[in-house]
Amino acid sequence: MSMPSSADPTDPPSTHAELFPDNPVLVALTRGDAVESFHRGAAIALRADGRPLLAWGDVERPVFPRSALKPMQALALLEALPDAPDLTPERIALHTASHAGWLMQVERIREWLEDMGLSEANLECGTRDWPLDPDAARELARRGGRSGPVHHNCSGQHAGFLRLAQAMGAPTAGYIGAEHPVQRAVTAVLGDLTDVDMATMPHGLEGCGIPSPALPLWAVALGMARLADPSGLAPSRAAAARRLCAAMAAHPDMVAGPGRCETRLIRTTTGRVLAKVGAEGNMVAIIPGHGVGVALKMDDGATRAAEVALGLVLEALGVLSADDRAALAGVFQPVERNAAGVETGHALAVTAPEDGDGDADDPEVDPWDEDWDDEDPKGPDAG
Amino acid sequence: MSMPSSADPTDPPSTHAELFPDNPVLVALTRGDAVESFHRGAAIALRADGRPLLAWGDVERPVFPRSALKPMQALALLEALPDAPDLTPERIALHTASHAGWLMQVERIREWLEDMGLSEANLECGTRDWPLDPDAARELARRGGRSGPVHHNCSGQHAGFLRLAQAMGAPTAGYIGAEHPVQRAVTAVLGDLTDVDMATMPHGLEGCGIPSPALPLWAVALGMARLADPSGLAPSRAAAARRLCAAMAAHPDMVAGPGRCETRLIRTTTGRVLAKVGAEGNMVAIIPGHGVGVALKMDDGATRAAEVALGLVLEALGVLSADDRAALAGVFQPVERNAAGVETGHALAVTAPEDGDGDADDPEVDPWDEDWDDEDPKGPDAG
Numbered sequence: 001m002s003m004p005s006s007a008d009p010t011d012p013p014s015t016h017a018e019l020f021p022d023n024p025v026l027v028a029l030t031r032g033d034a035v036e037s038f039h040r041g042a043a044i045a046l047r048a049d050g051r052p053l054l055a056w057g058d059v060e061r062p063v064f065p066r067s068a069l070k071p072m073q074a075l076a077l078l079e080a081l082p083d084a085p086d087l088t089p090e091r092i093a094l095h096t097a098s099h100a101g102w103l104m105q106v107e108r109i110r111e112w113l114e115d116m117g118l119s120e121a122n123l124e125c126g127t128r129d130w131p132l133d134p135d136a137a138r139e140l141a142r143r144g145g146r147s148g149p150v151h152h153n154c155s156g157q158h159a160g161f162l163r164l165a166q167a168m169g170a171p172t173a174g175y176i177g178a179e180h181p182v183q184r185a186v187t188a189v190l191g192d193l194t195d196v197d198m199a200t201m202p203h204g205l206e207g208c209g210i211p212s213p214a215l216p217l218w219a220v221a222l223g224m225a226r227l228a229d230p231s232g233l234a235p236s237r238a239a240a241a242r243r244l245c246a247a248m249a250a251h252p253d254m255v256a257g258p259g260r261c262e263t264r265l266i267r268t269t270t271g272r273v274l275a276k277v278g279a280e281g282n283m284v285a286i287i288p289g290h291g292v293g294v295a296l297k298m299d300d301g302a303t304r305a306a307e308v309a310l311g312l313v314l315e316a317l318g319v320l321s322a323d324d325r326a327a328l329a330g331v332f333q334p335v336e337r338n339a340a341g342v343e344t345g346h347a348l349a350v351t352a353p354e355d356g357d358g359d360a361d362d363p364e365v366d367p368w369d370e371d372w373d374d375e376d377p378k379g380p381d382a383g
Numbered sequence: 384m385s386m387p388s389s390a391d392p393t394d395p396p397s398t399h400a401e402l403f404p405d406n407p408v409l410v411a412l413t414r415g416d417a418v419e420s421f422h423r424g425a426a427i428a429l430r431a432d433g434r435p436l437l438a439w440g441d442v443e444r445p446v447f448p449r450s451a452l453k454p455m456q457a458l459a460l461l462e463a464l465p466d467a468p469d470l471t472p473e474r475i476a477l478h479t480a481s482h483a484g485w486l487m488q489v490e491r492i493r494e495w496l497e498d499m500g501l502s503e504a505n506l507e508c509g510t511r512d513w514p515l516d517p518d519a520a521r522e523l524a525r526r527g528g529r530s531g532p533v534h535h536n537c538s539g540q541h542a543g544f545l546r547l548a549q550a551m552g553a554p555t556a557g558y559i560g561a562e563h564p565v566q567r568a569v570t571a572v573l574g575d576l577t578d579v580d581m582a583t584m585p586h587g588l589e590g591c592g593i594p595s596p597a598l599p600l601w602a603v604a605l606g607m608a609r610l611a612d613p614s615g616l617a618p619s620r621a622a623a624a625r626r627l628c629a630a631m632a633a634h635p636d637m638v639a640g641p642g643r644c645e646t647r648l649i650r651t652t653t654g655r656v657l658a659k660v661g662a663e664g665n666m667v668a669i670i671p672g673h674g675v676g677v678a679l680k681m682d683d684g685a686t687r688a689a690e691v692a693l694g695l696v697l698e699a700l701g702v703l704s705a706d707d708r709a710a711l712a713g714v715f716q717p718v719e720r721n722a723a724g725v726e727t728g729h730a731l732a733v734t735a736p737e738d739g740d741g742d743a744d745d746p747e748v749d750p751w752d753e754d755w756d757d758e759d760p761k762g763p764d765a766g
Contacts, residue, residue, distance in 0.1 A: 020408045020733075021419050029663075029684065030401070032587025034597055035402050036447050037663050037684035040423070064419050126722030129521070141524040152722055204415025204728060207721045216691065232632055280412075280420050300683035301420035336589045339535055340508025345587060350403075354565055 007245035023057035024350075026307040026312060029336070031345040038350070041281065042193035043313050046221040048229035052090050054316055055218070055294060062202055062214035063297045067098045068278030069213075070157055071244060071286065072193050072223045076154070076185040080167045080241035085162070086115055093254035094156030098277060100257025101131020101380035102149045103139060106299035107195035108254070109150055112159045116166060123149035124176045125158045125208035133257050135207045156254070162184075163211075176209040183211055192237075193221035193226050198288040207279060217295050220284060224293025228286045248274045261331050268327045273319060281306045286317055304347065308332055406440035409681070409695060412719070413728040421733070422688035424664065426679035429604040431612035437602070437699055445597035446680045449659030450481045452596075454627060455539055455576050455606045459568040460543045461623035463550045470499055470546070475630035477539030481660060483640025484514020484534045486522060491637070492533055495542045500547060506532035507559045508541045508591035516640050520736065529595060537591035539637070544569075544593075546555040548645065559592040566594055568665055572628035575620075576609050577602035577704050590662060598680050603667060607676025611669045628671050631657045644690040644714050651710045656702060664689045688747055691715055695732035 029040040042057030074096045081087045087250050091112055099105040113119055130137035132153040132357030140147065142251055149155060158175075161182050170181040191198040199219045202214040213284060227245060230238035248255055249271025256262040262275040276288040283306040294313055311332025320328070321354045336345045410422040425440030457479045464470045466473040474495055483489040496502055499603035515536040523530065532538060541558075544565050548555045553564040560566060574581040577598055585597040610628060613621035631638055632654025639645040657669040664681030666689040677696055681688045694715025697703050703711070719728045 009549070016408075019411070020421050022405070024723070025399075025403045030587075031447050031595060031597075032585060034445065034585035034587070034589070037682060038403050039683050061418065064414050064417070124723075126724070128722050129517055147443070202415060202417035204413075204417070204419070205721060205725060207727065209721060209723050209725065212414060212727075214414075298683075299420060300422050300681075300685055300688070302683055305683070338588060338592060339511050340507075340587060340592050341509070344590065344594065344595075 016062065021058035021061055021299075023299055026056070026296075028348045028350050029345060030348065031113065031336075036345060039281075039294060039298050039300060039302050039309070041298035041305065041309055043294070043309060044221045045215050045292055045294045045313060045317055046218065046225045047162060047290050048222075048225040048232055048293070050222060052218075052224075054313065059133055059217040059221075061152040062216055063220075063282070064202075064204060064212055064278075064280065065220050065282050065284070065295065065297070066206070066212065066213045066278035066280055067154065067157075067219070067274050068220065068282040068284040068295070069190065070096045070098070071227055071274070071276055071284070072190055073157070073186045073256060074160065074244055075189045075193070075227075075237065075240050076182070077164045077167075078243055079166055079189075079236055080185070082236060084167075086112075089243075089247035089250050090254055091151030091156075093251035096244065096248060096276065097156045097255050097281075098132065099254065100133030100152060101136040101140070101147075101153060102133070102257055103136075103143075105156070105254060105257065106150050107248040109155050109159050111142075113150075113162070116159075116163060118162055118172065120148055120150045122172055123152070123155055124160050124161055124174075125149050125331065127153045128152050133260065135259070136257065152208060154206075162242065165306045171284075173189055176266060178211045184336070187211065187213070190215070190223070193223035217297060220295035221293045224286045224295060226282050228293050230292030235272055245271070245274060248286075261310070264328060264331050265310075268324055269320075275310060275312065277303060277306065279303075283307065283310045285310060285314070287317070290317075290319065292317065303331040304334075308334070308347045309351055315349070334375070399446065400549070402684075404441035404444055406682055406709060407731045409439070409679075409692040411733050413731065414719075415728065418554060419728060422664075422681050422683060422685050422692070424679060424681035426606045426692060426721065427444070427600050427675070428675055428677045428696060428700055429608045430539050431605075431608040431615055431674050431676070433608075435601075435606060438695070442600040443605075444570055445599055446603075447585075447587060447595055447597045447661075447663065448603050448666070448667070448678065448680070449589070449595065449661035449663055450540075451603065451659050451665040451667040451678070453479045453481070453522075454610055454631070454659055454667070455542065455573055456569045456619060456656070457627055458572045458576070458610075458623050459565070461626055462572075462619055463568070465619060465622065467550075472626075472630035472633050474539075474543070475627060476634035478543030479627065480539045480630060480761055481515065481636065481662075482517030482539055483535040483643060484523070484530075484762065485516070485640055486519075486520040486526075488539070488640065489533050492538050492542050495679075496533075497702045499542075499546060501545055501555065502530055502531045505545055506535070506541050508532050508535040508537045508559075511535050511734060513514075516643065518642070519640065526708065530602050535591060541591065552616045559612055561594045569596065570592055570596070573606070574604035578605065579700055581742070590676065600680060603678035604676045605677060607624055607667050607669050608623060608674060609676070611671045612674030614674075628654070628657060628669060631669075644693070647711060647714050648693075651707055652703075655699065658693060660686060660689065663688075666690065666693045668697070668698070672701065673700075675700065675702075687717075691717070691730045691732055698732070720744050 023040040026041045029037045044055045044059040045053040131151045144147035161175045165175045175182045196219045204212040206212040227241045252263045252266035280301035285294035406423040409424045427438045428436040513536045516715040536540045544558045548558045558565045579602045587595045589595040610624045613624035635646045635649035663684035668677035
């Protein structure tokens with residue numbers, strides 16, 4: 001009776017505690033009168049100068065931000081094409097998107113490919129079984145359609161990669177490879193915006209085939225803060241960041257899709273808060289008016305929890321109005337219903353216990369600490 | 384800047400630590416060369432006399448076992464109809480199932496309803512958007528079909544509830560209600576098999592509308608152990624338990640569906656290990672040859688983790704042969720691939736660190752304790 005030796009990822013150089021930090025519970029799901037499941041994670045909000053507003057859990061450990069990196073990655077295209085008329089705000093929003101796969105999104109991506117003299121066959125993202133959104137999948141099924149690369153939730157980003165390859169005079173084939181000029185440019189932007197030496201980070205492969213780097217959560221938030229407040233960046237990069245934020249604010253339906261968390265948040269706040277999900281429980285936010293960036297990662301990879309945890313962070317930052325809160329209750333405090341439509345429970349953002357249990361890293365700024373309010377009495381609104 | 388008071392489920396009577404136990408990491412998912420996500424949970428394996436073989440994490444806290452209760456719940460029907468010829472082993476397996484929604488399953492349930500003089504309209508489980516299994520959903524979509532109550536993963540259990548109502552001379556309408564004779568009989572069986580006073584337990588509503596009681600994890604495992612070894616039960620109940628296990632062993636395709644974890648496990652072990660998943664990260668196993676019951680619940684509700692954690696428990700119990708292990712590698716050590724079919728990472732069962740960190744409740748029997756092997760040197764094989 002022995003444990004399978006192949007099942008032990010705790011070999012050197014990492015220890016069990018480093019691999020699996022004891023992060024705080026951020027979200028609970030109830031059933032009837034009790035908690036059914038709960039989700040742990042880490043979250044951080046920073047200003048562009050690196051000053052933290054909140055930090056919960058282990059924000060040092062490298063995590064794979066996945067598609068939450070897209071707003072940063074998009075700067076490579078925007079800087080390469082500062083004034084190309086074909087790169088419309090709508091297409092910029094699609095380039096930052098994990099789109100739901102609705103016909104109205106897919107058709108715009110097809111048009112973009114045609115404008116480039118390309119087609120769906122040039123997309124190297126692969127084909128998913130269904131569009132990301134179940135309603136969009138049903139729409140496709142009802143029309144008798146079949147899922148292709150253009151339905152992949154990353155196809156808008158990939159269309160932009162193809163456009164970047166053309167702009168660079170590089171071959172379009174192979175644009176997903178780590179050594180292709182497109183991905184080298186994208187990786188360089190990530191390193192610049194986060195102050196991280198990308199060569200030292202763990203890395204993997206994305207669901208859509210491009211490189212998937214890991215980054216400390218603080219670095220992800222720092223990059224988002226610099227998109228929110230690009231005043232410290234070089235002028236051409238700062239202009240690209242402003243253009244990016246304006247495009248996401250103007251086209252929330254393209255960033256995700258009708259009914260989805262990021263789209264509803266951007267629309268409700270009329271772009272005061274921009275957000276982007278990443279697979280495996282990642283979420284980032286860009287808050288331009290306050291110059292704040294947010295990054296969070298749920299330990300277990302649950303998107304349902306990342307959405308509710310984003311609400312907790314935005315509440316803690318004081319950036320939601322009473323009207324916002326009411327309009328977004330379905331996103332940040334969702335009610336669970338069964339197949340007959342009867343309420344069975346709900347998701348709750350969870351405040352940490354008074355003793356700070358679960359905050360593994362003793363963060364510099366701990367909103368659960370009663371003294372924290374004294375340190376920054378008005379939150380980001382004072383900034 | 385304050386936390387939303389409505390978001391605090393830590394009000395009395397439960398404390399934060401009671402609601403959110405510090406359970407051990409049981410499963411990790413890698414991307415490239417690093418851990419991407421990880422899952423905590425609790426697990427216990429018992430003999431029918433209550434003697435624990437292993438206990439990891441908090442096995443005292445009530446959890447909602449969801450559909451993992453179905454094998455126990457099925458005894459109500461089997462005891463009411465000890466020799467009815469229409470209650471075939473195939474239908475018994477469907478009554479314990481969370482079926483995938485394949486045509487071959489749906490047609491058998493329709494036939495069963497017709498045999499009772501009933502139809503799909505008598506099912507009160509509600510309608511899900513799609514069958515549970517994506518492949519089954521695609522099958523339905525390709526045929527131009529629409530999802531109805533019979534496609535709900537619980538429709539086989541509900542067909543059996545209707546049969547039980549007829550057997551009891553009770554009205555079929557309203558059979559999902561807590562006060563209906565069918566659900567009262569089902570609740571009574573659960574209390575008997577687990578030695579728990581069901582009236583004292585938290586309760587909620589199931590996804591399919593029936594009562595959803597919570598139970599301590601040890602009690603769930605005890606009930607499964609008594610199904611595995613019914614020698615201590617009343618003769619009629621013991622006969623029903625044996626009939627149940629034989630039906631699940633004979634019809635693995637009906638218990639879940641082709642390709643799914645439980646079906647593959649039952650088929651590979653030719654019924655030496657019976658398993659049943661429950662929503663929100665629940666899994667149980669019945670090991671008749673050893674008289675052992677297993678129950679586990681992932682904190683975060685992830686089915687993908689419950690499946691891998693079941694493999695870890697079965698390894699710890701020593702019930703898998705080398706051939707079983709090889710045949711089930713795709714279930715218990717799954718490789719993750721992206722949309723292009725390229726490997727991006729894998730899921731790993733995780734052994735606990737030597738210091739026992741994360742075992743909240745100091746379980747009586749701790750397999751991570753070096754002395755444990757001495758206590759039970761041969762595992763369940765010795766029983």
